[in-house]
Amino acid sequence: MPWLQIKIDTNPTQAEVLEDLLLEAGANAVTLEDAADQPLFEPIRGTTPLWQETRITGLFEATMDSQQMIDHLQQGWAEAYPDQSCPTPRIEILEDKDWEREWMDNFHPIQVGERLWICPSWREVPNPEAVNLALDPGLAFGTGTHPTTFMCLQWLDRNDVSGKKVVDYGCGSGILGVAALLLGAEQAWGVDNDPQALIATRENTNRNQIEPERFNVYFPGKIDGVQADLMLANILAAPLIDLASTISALVKNGGDIVLSGILDHQAEQVMAAYAPWFELDTPTQKDEWVCISGKKIK
Numbered sequence: 624m625p626w627l628q629i630k631i632d633t634n635p636t637q638a639e640v641l642e643d644l645l646l647e648a649g650a651n652a653v654t655l656e657d658a659a660d661q662p663l664f665e666p667i668r669g670t671t672p673l674w675q676e677t678r679i680t681g682l683f684e685a686t687m688d689s690q691q692m693i694d695h696l697q698q699g700w701a702e703a704y705p706d707q708s709c710p711t712p713r714i715e716i717l718e719d720k721d722w723e724r725e726w727m728d729n730f731h732p733i734q735v736g737e738r739l740w741i742c743p744s745w746r747e748v749p750n751p752e753a754v755n756l757a758l759d760p761g762l763a764f765g766t767g768t769h770p771t772t773f774m775c776l777q778w779l780d781r782n783d784v785s786g787k788k789v790v791d792y793g794c795g796s797g798i799l800g801v802a803a804l805l806l807g808a809e810q811a812w813g814v815d816n817d818p819q820a821l822i823a824t825r826e827n828t829n830r831n832q833i834e835p836e837r838f839n840v841y842f843p844g845k846i847d848g849v850q851a852d853l854m855l856a857n858i859l860a861a862p863l864i865d866l867a868s869t870i871s872a873l874v875k876n877g878g879d880i881v882l883s884g885i886l887d888h889q890a891e892q893v894m895a896a897y898a899p900w901f902e903l904d905t906p907t908q909k910d911e912w913v914c915i916s917g918k919k920i921k
Contacts, residue, residue: 644699645681736780741767771883774914787852797824813840850875860889867896
């Protein structure tokens with residue numbers, strides 16, 4: 624069944640009013656997106672910033688009266704902003720698709736380094752001799768292509784993790800922990816505050832024929848007594864800083880740490896948070912993102 628979309632370009636101040644009006648008019652869903660290629664990375668805590676040019680889209684069943692919806696928008700706008708004309712709404716037909724199939728068709732195998740490939744679980748592996756990580760991230764988690772994840776995977780590909788005990792903090796789909804195990808790590812622990820992440824990690828562990836007991840998953844605060852040889856933490860700068868003492872305590876002396884999810888202008892602050900425990904390397908960078916690694920010294 625096709626759908627109707629009503630799209631309106633606006634600004635952050637007026638977006639909330641338009642969102643409410645679209646929902647009142649019968650929208651099944653409302654989305655807000657960037658209308659001018661202005662990236663928003665990690666917001667200031669306690670804020671939910673919008674783009675200076677925000678596009679708001681209401682999704683309606685195709686059987687609804689589009690003129691009635693427009694009339695409702697314009698009337699509501701006139702009440703909220705009597706001295707301003709309503710932004711011009713655009714009506715589009717959205718053809719129905721199998722969106723999950725569309726996403727799956729566009730996820731291709733990715734070569735990370737000399738040894739490691741990330742392969743969609745439903746595709747044939749390009750190099751059977753490589754270390755092939757079969758991944759089904761689901762619609763909620765990444766595929767390994769984002770610079771933050773990719774740099775962590777590159778670190779794993781370059782370094783010998785044979786026999787090591789690994790923590791994947793903020794495990795998501797489990798991609799980093801699974802990669803470490805396939806590259807020779809002995810044991811991994813995944814930590815995440817999202818129940819779906821723990822489920823996805825278990826599923827990807829099974830998908831790669833790794834014994835479940837080799838990759839246990841926990842909510843934060845539930846992993847006790849672990850002294851890891853390697854800590855992988857791909858989160859964001861603010862939680863990395865907040866959790867510095869917690870994360871550091873899970874790494875044994877002489878162990879390695881790999882931190883990502885950090886913008887280049889945040890690197891200095893994150894490094895300062897971990898400097899009391901780690902001797903840190905010069906960060907690596909991909910686009911505007913950096914990855915920080917180091918070795919625990921105390």
